[in-house]
Structure formats: C-alpha cells, structure tokens
Amino acid sequence: MSLYLKYRPSDFDNLVWQDFIKDTLRKAVANEKTVGAYLLCWPRWTGKTTTARLLAKTINCLNPYDWNPCLECEICREFKSESLVDIIEIDAASHTWVDNIRELIERAQFLPTKTKYKIYIIDEVHMLSKWAFNALLKILEEPPSHVKFILATTETHKVPETIISRCQRYDFKRISHVDLKSRLLYIAQNEWIEVDDASYDYIIKNSNWWLRNAISLFEQLISDKKISYDDIVSKLGIISSEEINLFLDKLLNKDIAVLELFDTIINDWKNIKLFFKELIFTAKNIAINKVKTGESIENYIFILDILDEYYIKSKNSLDENTTFTIAILKIIWNYETTTKKENHIQKNIVSIENHRELEKKSETNKIEEEKSEINISKSDIEDIFDFWQKEEKTKTNNSNFDVNLFIDNLKKSWAKWWLTMALRWSKIDYYDDLLEIKASSSITKKSIDSSDNHSLMHSVLGEMWIENIKIKIV
Ligand SMILES: [Zn+2]
Structure with missing residues (x-):
C-alpha cells in the first residue's frame, strides 16, 4: 500500500489542515446541527473527497468520540470496507445525464437501510449538465429529512448560484508549508524514517503544495529508511544549495564567471530546469527577508523578473540551455558598462556558441542513427x-x-x-x-x-x- 493511502486521514484529528473548516464541521456534527447540503470547494482535486467521506462517516457513526468517528462501530467498519450502501459516492464527470439524477432522487425517497442519514457525495459537481442541475435543485429545495448531500468541486464558478445558495459552503485553502511539513514529519516518525530538514523543504517546494504529491515524492526518495538532501542532489541531478548561492552571488555581482559556471552545470548533466526553479526560489526568499529588514532589493527584482520570464519561455523552447543562457546574458548585459567586460562577454558568447554547435551536432547524429534504425519512407x-x-x-x-x-x-x-x-x-x-x-x-x-x-x-x-x-x- 502506498504511503498516501496508508496515511489518508481516517478521522478529523488526522486531517492536518484547514483547521477552521474542520472545527466548524466537527462541532456541527457533535451538536447535531448538520445541514441538508454541503458544498466543499477546493483549489485543486487533492483532498476534498477525503473530507467529504470523513464528514459522511462522522455524521453516521454510532459512537462518535471527541467529535471523531469511532472507527470501530458497525457503520465505521462497513464504511471502511466499502460495503455501506447508505453512503453513495457519485462522480459527476461520468454521471452528467439528467436520468442519473432522476434515478438518484427517486432512490433518495427511501429510508437508509442502516444509517441515520442517507448521504450522497457528488464529486466534481460542476460537471453536471444544466438539466441535471435542475433536477438536483428540486431535491435540494425540499430534501427528505433522512438525506444529506455533500457536493464537492474544484471549479465553484461553474456551479449555478441557485445550487450554491442552498448549500452550506466551505472554501478550502491550499495546504500551508507548515502543515505539509508536520504531516511529513508525522509519517517519518511512524515509519521510522530519518529525514533532514533540507529534504523536507525540497519535497514541499516540488509538490506544488499538494499533499498527495508531497507524500508520493517523499516515498520515492526513501532509501534505507533515510532521506538525505545529499542523496537527492546526486539522485535527481539537482544542484546543491551552496552552488545555487554561489551562482546567485555571481549573478548579483555582475561576474562574468557565471557563464563558465553555467557551462560546468550543463556539462555535468544537471537538471537545468530544476536548477533554475531552485535559483528563483532562493532569490525570492532572500528578497523577502531583505524587505523585512528594510534593505533594498532592486537588483533581486531585476534578476527575478528575467529569470521568471525565461523560465516560462523555456517550456516552449527547443533547447532550454540556450534559453537560460540568454537569461543570464540579459542579466549581465544590463549590469555591464565597461568595454573590457563587454569584450569578455563577446569571447564567452563565442565559446558558448561553439559548445552549442558541438552539442547540436551530436544530437543530430543521434537522431540520424535512430532514423536509420527505423527506416521511414x-x-x-x-x-x-x-x-x-x-x-x-x-x-x-x-x-x-x-x-x-x-x-x-x-x-x-x-x-x-x-x-x-x-x-x-x-x-x-x-x-x-x-x-x-x-x-x-x-x-x-x-x-x-x-x-x-x-x-x-x-x-x-x-x-x-x-x-x-x-x-x-x-
Ligand atoms: Zn463509528
């Protein structure tokens, strides 16, 4: 079982983010003040179904403990084994037809077989057709007292106002760095895995702040019950933070040697895109800290503007090394004033172009070789x-x-x-x-x-x- 599945939260205590929403929901359950329809809105797909399921389970648990599902009663156990027929999960993406909703409404009239409430979880509810929404609206206007709806969506703007106004709406935020880290720390402790601080930062930064991505990346990086940043550096071809700082220093100090350093990085077959991503992160973080202490960050903003622009350009470029070389040149060029240094740049450009020519040639040879293997007519x-x-x-x-x-x-x-x-x-x-x-x-x-x-x-x-x-x- 993957770590993500293993550590999918089974109670509210383990739902490590969105404290406000979590507390409101669990209090409502504890005081039996739940409403007929909820709308959970998420910036991305990760996690919303976990919360929806958790809410459905807690509402129906026979012995909720400390506002959590007990995980032991008949309902909790059947829910876990997915044999509970009274909690119905529907993926709107594949049930957009009005007939599906009609059928659902007809069945909703029957009492639940075991639980207190029959609960419909409709995921990606924005995918429903107009007619399906109208049918759903009818039942939301007068829901039978034994039925509850939990609607979940990543695109709230596509859900009709009439539906939204009949639901208690919760807007979830992205999980914060601190929450992600504490969840990873928890997993590391439980799995007896030794992880250094730099690795946590690396994983979180590269997860786009999605818990599922973070846990998967975490799992991929484990070797011998350990995750160390040095291992990550060598495994993934990324550049160490010392090298990044050195590179950034040279950029800030108009040092031509930065071009040579870049060449070394390319020749070492490092992952150039990751390198630039790290460089941008590092420069951004330093700039933020400097702003806090009242220091000038003009040169940081200048660098960040160009790096960011070229990072985006690199996504559509045929040769990302060239794209990034242009970014570096642009940064240095704007700093340079003396002829001496300009000459030096010229020399470096020539040597870089030679290098590119060679690289291009070997690439062309490779393609030719493969072509002859394939024989296209x-x-x-x-x-x-x-x-x-x-x-x-x-x-x-x-x-x-x-x-x-x-x-x-x-x-x-x-x-x-x-x-x-x-x-x-x-x-x-x-x-x-x-x-x-x-x-x-x-x-x-x-x-x-x-x-x-x-x-x-x-x-x-x-x-x-x-x-x-x-x-x-x-
Ligand atoms: Zn229970």
Whole structure:
C-alpha cells in the first residue's frame, strides 16, 4: 500500500489542515446541527473527497468520540470496507445525464437501510449538465429529512448560484508549508524514517503544495529508511544549495564567471530546469527577508523578473540551455558598462556558441542513427500527415491528462527521439484505467509498441502519479 493511502486521514484529528473548516464541521456534527447540503470547494482535486467521506462517516457513526468517528462501530467498519450502501459516492464527470439524477432522487425517497442519514457525495459537481442541475435543485429545495448531500468541486464558478445558495459552503485553502511539513514529519516518525530538514523543504517546494504529491515524492526518495538532501542532489541531478548561492552571488555581482559556471552545470548533466526553479526560489526568499529588514532589493527584482520570464519561455523552447543562457546574458548585459567586460562577454558568447554547435551536432547524429534504425519512407510520412489531418478535426479534450507533459517527461527519462516523435504524431486518449494511443501509421505503431517502451511509459506515468493503468496501442 502506498504511503498516501496508508496515511489518508481516517478521522478529523488526522486531517492536518484547514483547521477552521474542520472545527466548524466537527462541532456541527457533535451538536447535531448538520445541514441538508454541503458544498466543499477546493483549489485543486487533492483532498476534498477525503473530507467529504470523513464528514459522511462522522455524521453516521454510532459512537462518535471527541467529535471523531469511532472507527470501530458497525457503520465505521462497513464504511471502511466499502460495503455501506447508505453512503453513495457519485462522480459527476461520468454521471452528467439528467436520468442519473432522476434515478438518484427517486432512490433518495427511501429510508437508509442502516444509517441515520442517507448521504450522497457528488464529486466534481460542476460537471453536471444544466438539466441535471435542475433536477438536483428540486431535491435540494425540499430534501427528505433522512438525506444529506455533500457536493464537492474544484471549479465553484461553474456551479449555478441557485445550487450554491442552498448549500452550506466551505472554501478550502491550499495546504500551508507548515502543515505539509508536520504531516511529513508525522509519517517519518511512524515509519521510522530519518529525514533532514533540507529534504523536507525540497519535497514541499516540488509538490506544488499538494499533499498527495508531497507524500508520493517523499516515498520515492526513501532509501534505507533515510532521506538525505545529499542523496537527492546526486539522485535527481539537482544542484546543491551552496552552488545555487554561489551562482546567485555571481549573478548579483555582475561576474562574468557565471557563464563558465553555467557551462560546468550543463556539462555535468544537471537538471537545468530544476536548477533554475531552485535559483528563483532562493532569490525570492532572500528578497523577502531583505524587505523585512528594510534593505533594498532592486537588483533581486531585476534578476527575478528575467529569470521568471525565461523560465516560462523555456517550456516552449527547443533547447532550454540556450534559453537560460540568454537569461543570464540579459542579466549581465544590463549590469555591464565597461568595454573590457563587454569584450569578455563577446569571447564567452563565442565559446558558448561553439559548445552549442558541438552539442547540436551530436544530437543530430543521434537522431540520424535512430532514423536509420527505423527506416521511414516518404509514404510513411504521408500516412502520418493524413491521419493527423483527420484526427485534428475529431480531436476531443475531455480529460485532465496532459499529453505534452507526458511526452516531456519521457524525454527527460531518456526516451528515444523517435518514440517521443511517434507519440506526438499519434492521438492519445486517457480514460480512468487506460491510456489509448492511436498510432498514426504502421511505422509509428511499430516504434511505440516495444516492451522497453511500455515499461518506460509506465514508469513515467508512475512519476506523474498515474498508477494501475493499461497502455493500449492501436
Ligand atoms: Zn463509528
């Protein structure tokens, strides 16, 4: 069992964030002041269903203890084993038809079989159709006393006002750094894992402040019951904080040597994007601290502006090293005034360009080698274009799966050039437990469909927290 599932909160005490909402909800349960409909609004998908389930369970628990579900009574046990028929979970994304809601309303009239209240949890409620919303509104206007609704959404603006006004609404905030850290500390203690402070910071920063991501990353980084920042540095090809500080110092001090340092980083095969992300974080944090002590941060703002701009640009650039080199040059150029230093820059640009030429050449050779392995003919290319023109018209986008991110991650995991190209030329559809790749021609199919590629794709999907999924190539 993954750590995320193992530590999914089973009672309110373990729900480590959103104290205000948590306390309001549990007090309402304790004083039997629960309402007929709740609307839980979240900035992202993580965690809202956990709270919805927890609330449903606590409302129905036979012996709530200290405003928590007891986890031992018949109801709590049946809930855990998912055999409780009175708590009904519906994913609106797949139940948008009005008939589903009608059926739900009809069934809601019957008393619960075991529990005090029949509870409907409707996840992603904003996905319901207009007609379905109207049907839902009818029952929300006069809900039977034995029924409660817990609606959850990540896109509150898509839920009609009429529905919102009939619910008790809770807006959840993003989990804070402190809360995330305390949850990770708790897991580390329970699992007897030794973790240093720098690792916690690294994990939280790279989780985008989503608990699920943080726990998954935490789990990935454990080796020998330990997570150490030094290990992370060597494992993930990131740059140590000393090096980042040194780099930042050189940038601030208009030191031309920063270009050489950057070259060394590239040659060491470090992860350049991660490096820049860290650099931006570090500069931002120093700037914030300086503001607090009343120091000037003009030069920090100047650097951050450029780094941030080029970080975003790097996402669409063919060669991120060049993009970041431009950012560095831009920073230094604006600082430079003397001719002597300008000459020095010129020299460095020339040497960097030489370096790029060499790099490009070796990249081209690699592509040529792979091409000769694959043998694409002109008619293959025509097939691909034909397919793509047809598919472009019928293209649908109904899932949250980010195809580009998937392909980018494959690239980062050293997928062959031809595999990523073949995927770009295919149509990729994502369903709950299936990734369907519609290859654009027989040659693209052939180049995707190997056992090596399958396992590589699975491991990349795993890194994107998509597990237990089948890959079908048609
Ligand atoms: Zn109970």
